[in-house]
Amino acid sequence: MAITNVIFTGVGGQGVLLASDVLAEIALRHGLDVKKSEVHGMSQRGGSVISQVRFGEKIYAPLVSLNQADFIVAFEKLEAVRYLDYLKPNGVMIANDYEIIPATVEFGDVEYPKEILPVFMKKTNRIILENITKLAEGLGNPKVLNVIMLGILSNYLEIPEPVWRGAIKTRVPDKFLELNLKAFQAGREIRETAPGIVPQP
Amino acid sequence: MKVVLSGNEAVARGFYEAGGRFASAYPGTPSTEVLEAIAKFDEIIAQWAPNEKVAVEVAAGASLGGARALAVMKHVGLNVAADPLFSLSYMGVNGGFVIMTADDPGMHSSQNEQDNRWYAKAAKLPLLEPSDSQEARDFTIQAFEISESFDTPVLLRTTTRVSHSKSVVLTGERIDVPLKPYRKELTKNVLLPSTGRLRHPVVENRLKKLRAFSTVSGLNWVDWGDRKIGIITNGIAYQYAREVMPGASYLKLGMTYPLPEKLIKEFAEGVETLYVIEELDPFIEEQVRMLGIKVTGKEKVPGIGELNPDIVSAALLDRMLAEDDFQKSELKLPERSPVLCAGCSHRGVFWALKKLRVTVMGDIGCYTLGALPPLNAMDSCLNMGASVGMAEGMVKVNPEKFQKKLVGIIGDSTFIHSGITSLIDMVYNRGITTVIILDNRITAMTGHQENPASGITLQHEQTKPLDLTKLSEAIGIRRVRKIDPYNLKETTAVIREEMQSPEPSVIIADAPCVLYEKLKLGPVYYVDQEKCVACDLCYKIGCPALVPGPNGRKPVIDPLSCIGCDQCAQVCNLDAILPEDLTFDNLARRGRSG
Ligand SMILES: Cc1ncc(C[n+]2csc(CCOP(=O)(O)OP(=O)(O)O)c2C)c(N)n1
Ligand code: SF4
Ligand code: SF4
Numbered sequence: 148m149a150i151t152n153v154i155f156t157g158v159g160g161q162g163v164l165l166a167s168d169v170l171a172e173i174a175l176r177h178g179l180d181v182k183k184s185e186v187h188g189m190s191q192r193g194g195s196v197i198s199q200v201r202f203g204e205k206i207y208a209p210l211v212s213l214n215q216a217d218f219i220v221a222f223e224k225l226e227a228v229r230y231l232d233y234l235k236p237n238g239v240m241i242a243n244d245y246e247i248i249p250a251t252v253e254f255g256d257v258e259y260p261k262e263i264l265p266v267f268m269k270k271t272n273r274i275i276l277e278n279i280t281k282l283a284e285g286l287g288n289p290k291v292l293n294v295i296m297l298g299i300l301s302n303y304l305e306i307p308e309p310v311w312r313g314a315i316k317t318r319v320p321d322k323f324l325e326l327n328l329k330a331f332q333a334g335r336e337i338r339e340t341a342p343g344i345v346p347q348p
Numbered sequence: 349m350k351v352v353l354s355g356n357e358a359v360a361r362g363f364y365e366a367g368g369r370f371a372s373a374y375p376g377t378p379s380t381e382v383l384e385a386i387a388k389f390d391e392i393i394a395q396w397a398p399n400e401k402v403a404v405e406v407a408a409g410a411s412l413g414g415a416r417a418l419a420v421m422k423h424v425g426l427n428v429a430a431d432p433l434f435s436l437s438y439m440g441v442n443g444g445f446v447i448m449t450a451d452d453p454g455m456h457s458s459q460n461e462q463d464n465r466w467y468a469k470a471a472k473l474p475l476l477e478p479s480d481s482q483e484a485r486d487f488t489i490q491a492f493e494i495s496e497s498f499d500t501p502v503l504l505r506t507t508t509r510v511s512h513s514k515s516v517v518l519t520g521e522r523i524d525v526p527l528k529p530y531r532k533e534l535t536k537n538v539l540l541p542s543t544g545r546l547r548h549p550v551v552e553n554r555l556k557k558l559r560a561f562s563t564v565s566g567l568n569w570v571d572w573g574d575r576k577i578g579i580i581t582n583g584i585a586y587q588y589a590r591e592v593m594p595g596a597s598y599l600k601l602g603m604t605y606p607l608p609e610k611l612i613k614e615f616a617e618g619v620e621t622l623y624v625i626e627e628l629d630p631f632i633e634e635q636v637r638m639l640g641i642k643v644t645g646k647e648k649v650p651g652i653g654e655l656n657p658d659i660v661s662a663a664l665l666d667r668m669l670a671e672d673d674f675q676k677s678e679l680k681l682p683e684r685s686p687v688l689c690a691g692c693s694h695r696g697v698f699w700a701l702k703k704l705r706v707t708v709m710g711d712i713g714c715y716t717l718g719a720l721p722p723l724n725a726m727d728s729c730l731n732m733g734a735s736v737g738m739a740e741g742m743v744k745v746n747p748e749k750f751q752k753k754l755v756g757i758i759g760d761s762t763f764i765h766s767g768i769t770s771l772i773d774m775v776y777n778r779g780i781t782t783v784i785i786l787d788n789r790i791t792a793m794t795g796h797q798e799n800p801a802s803g804i805t806l807q808h809e810q811t812k813p814l815d816l817t818k819l820s821e822a823i824g825i826r827r828v829r830k831i832d833p834y835n836l837k838e839t840t841a842v843i844r845e846e847m848q849s850p851e852p853s854v855i856i857a858d859a860p861c862v863l864y865e866k867l868k869l870g871p872v873y874y875v876d877q878e879k880c881v882a883c884d885l886c887y888k889i890g891c892p893a894l895v896p897g898p899n900g901r902k903p904v905i906d907p908l909s910c911i912g913c914d915q916c917a918q919v920c921n922l923d924a925i926l927p928e929d930l931t932f933d934n935l936a937r938r939g940r941s942g
Binding site for chain 1: 687
């Protein structure tokens, strides 16, 4: 089996690291070698967070190379663009259509990018761009954002659904299990935003 | 059992399996999680030390007392612990003793990127460097065996990518290692000139034996592939090299000091072109050259910053680094750097310092973020504890300019770590400077570790809290004042007053870390869009909950992140920022007219 490279990204506090932990656990349960790398540092203070997961028969580097990510799972739009260089040409971009304005925008001169979809489309036409935060809130808790994102990702990987559900079970407290499984299912039902749109030259 | 562990968790696991009994550490990214993971094992005594020197000394005592002991720190922490380190090399061990240093190439969360492998060479200690979590576990166990067989402390060095990456680990059971009997041994354990002279030859001899062991230890091994290219590599660099050149011949070094000279010579003879791929300094490369071997290293592999597969591939394959495809050139993205949390207690103090236009000798902690825009209220940050001494020195040489216009500012954990002795210096040498201690009773920056000021241990048990007021008084400070940093008026007034005073003074900003305590200080605030004139003043306190709204630059407050600390409201001259629940007595409490 070829190596799968996934980059999770978002803002401190959004549950990015937990999502990548769950994926690593799933890969292990599926009998694969797996490595995952992240930088904790000051992620709690609202900094940008990136976590990379690689799995397959044998993994050496815990880091994904430029243009090598099969998937980018972005919990925030700006962070999706920030790591776009890592996406394989025509890899899958799973992005939460949700903005968290960084403090630097208030006193700096760089603006929050406005139109994101065309930027994505320079690299791929396999895009999911939806407001998942709103969906999570609709389910009753914005915190399940990360499990919905995993649900979306699960559609693309040849790992049986029970393995996903089993790994989620070990990671969430019993009283939130039902909500999380519901969130996972909600993710599984999401389809690509703009199927068949061919990138403009 | 097979589990996914981070490098740090794997070191903790290895220590547990090795029969470890005592561990001490001072927090510091990327090393902190080691002790936190060890704390979960009931069999091990685990404790936070006030600084790295103490961590090593307490663990040295545990080792002398017969236990397998571990001390953990980040790279710069080993500078603090260097004094015991060098002499422990002479003293040797009773129970096995391992000192772990976690380096931070790329400076993800550090002020420099020193390469701590030089410490092994300078202190003549064996050095092990794992390249993934499995090795982190295995090497930790082996480090204890080496420590006891060779009567030496062992340095275990990780880097951020090893400590914080996760990979699959096959774990084992804990072995029971009974306490070694204690014997009084003057010539070994009482280091004096006379005994030190006896120990130095022992150390040199030990190094010789370790050099021979390095070749046969199993920690260093050769994997012959294509003989055209031979790569000597270590740590995470091995993984990158293997990724981009899976078919080359490898000499993978797990023990990087002393080096396996025989193995290196054999390997070099067996390949056409020899590379050393290592992160940061040419530590291995220089030693290989000393053996008279021709090798390519730092002329191709950068010695600054972290490596990654792209950089290693560029070095090995002589390619140009892949340019970012398209977007960075076209699209400028705003940075998302860390900021002080919404409602952080440090913010008020920096606001006051900025307003008073004070020169600020700063220090390391969350509060270093006060140096960045929009607060910009810090002039220096050198190393932990430096603020107090630097403030004293600066005032001493130019009192006309600085005496009434300068403060030192330091967090509680940092003050306890190494600010106390400088305060003693100031009193002893009749310095006249104001020191502000930001006492949030926790080591927040590194992820909220308990410290002596918290009065809580690593295991969350109660202990006697250190009283910073009494401590300052005992040092000889007569003017010790506590302030509520959320009261901006009082905070500004007290700092102004104390800077005027003709003797040294300490101001303790007394408020817990709101993130750690998950505090709500009051009702959520809102900006009255009618009253607001978009003067931008409130942005200058830099609360991340206050963001531009739909009306141009007029701010709105994000109700999910606002914790009702009232600071922005105190800054607004037009009373346009108000608590949503007006019955709350914040306005009165903060002494505002309303
Ligand atoms: C010698 C050394 N050890 C450890 C660290 C890691 N470190 C940075 S700041 C800090 C302590 C911060 O705590 P405190 O002073 O209480 O400030 P806070 O973050 O709570 O505001 C630590 C442990 C370091 N930079 N240098
Ligand atoms: S973690 Fe605590 S001390 Fe650090 S910025 Fe947040 S509130 Fe302030
Ligand atoms: S009251 Fe103002 S300064 Fe305090 S947390 Fe809310 S928005 Fe931030």
